[in-house]
Amino acid sequence: MLRSTLVEATQAGAAEIMRFFQQSFTVSNKEGVNNLVTEADHASEKAILSVIKRDFPAHQILAEESGALSQNSEFKWVIDPIDGTVNFAQGIPLNCVSIGIEHKGDIVMAAVYNPHLNEFFFAEKGKGATLNDKPIHVSQKSVTLHSCLVTGFPYTYINEPNGPLEVFERFVRKGVPVRRLGSAAIDLCWVACGRFDGFFEQKLEPWDSAAGFLIVEEAGGRVTDFKGDAFSIYQHKVLATNGLIHAEMLDVINARKEL
Ligand code: IPD
Ligand code: CA
Ligand code: CA
Numbered sequence: 001m002l003r004s005t006l007v008e009a010t011q012a013g014a015a016e017i018m019r020f021f022q023q024s025f026t027v028s029n030k031e032g033v034n035n036l037v038t039e040a041d042h043a044s045e046k047a048i049l050s051v052i053k054r055d056f057p058a059h060q061i062l063a064e065e066s067g068a069l070s071q072n073s074e075f076k077w078v079i080d081p082i083d084g085t086v087n088f089a090q091g092i093p094l095n096c097v098s099i100g101i102e103h104k105g106d107i108v109m110a111a112v113y114n115p116h117l118n119e120f121f122f123a124e125k126g127k128g129a130t131l132n133d134k135p136i137h138v139s140q141k142s143v144t145l146h147s148c149l150v151t152g153f154p155y156t157y158i159n160e161p162n163g164p165l166e167v168f169e170r171f172v173r174k175g176v177p178v179r180r181l182g183s184a185a186i187d188l189c190w191v192a193c194g195r196f197d198g199f200f201e202q203k204l205e206p207w208d209s210a211a212g213f214l215i216v217e218e219a220g221g222r223v224t225d226f227k228g229d230a231f232s233i234y235q236h237k238v239l240a241t242n243g244l245i246h247a248e249m250l251d252v253i254n255a256r257k258e259l
Helices: 002-020 039-055 085-090 164-173 184-192 206-218 246-253
Strands: 027-029 036-038 060-063 067-069 075-083 096-103 106-114 119-124 129-131 149-151 198-201 222-224 238-241
Touching (some): 002 039, 002 075, 002 096, 002 119, 036 039, 036 085, 039 060, 039 075, 039 096, 075 085, 075 184, 075 206, 106 184, 106 206, 119 206, 129 206, 149 164, 149 184, 164 246, 184 198, 184 238, 198 246, 206 238, 222 246, 238 246
Parallel strands (some): 060 075, 149 198
Antiparallel strands (some): 027 036, 060 067, 075 096, 096 106, 106 119, 198 238, 222 238
């Protein structure tokens, strides 16, 4: 039941994305100059929540637009109704619904669906990851210099040593291709299926990373913070790789090594 509810909720959110995509919709601003929320974000979240609350009314919820519903349950649904809202608002078909289910503090099931490409990523802890029901695996690249990376930048820049632009510059100066797609959940899933070899970002929120984190791990990849410690969705720095380039990327991120 958990799985079928997750799939139905994800699809219900995605149907709202498609209903509004490239149509007219209202847009307002959150904290930060271009941190948008659209009518479609609210509609997607509402559709998702109605499916979850119908099947699991006692479960906890952490949803980007409506916040936390704390209840006495071991389960928590961590929801991003549209990851890639700026892309959505621009009519760029790189955005998705992202939902991770936490049980006793661990993410145990996850779904990310980009309806524009009809790509449904799913993972269950200990049971592997799939794209449209076919198993996926991370890449085999073992050298960062020959890898293709992806990153994202926060709405409000973090001006500190080893900040987002400094780290980005270190890889780019060496000639490593680094993409910036605008949806952290898609970035993570594209590491999971081997399109990218590594992803790093410095200011993610739980709903950005909850689903993609499990999907990368279940596809055989590694996800940590920038110290190389176990990743928690409640801290902001994420490094997700195929595992093989992880240590080298950590050294470059922390300025301990040049490529
Ligand atoms: C954003 C996207 C983007 C990342 C930002 C996130 P939103 O989420 O994942 O790729 O760089 O840090 O906030 O606002 O589109 O849900
Ligand atoms: Ca997001
Ligand atoms: Ca969002």
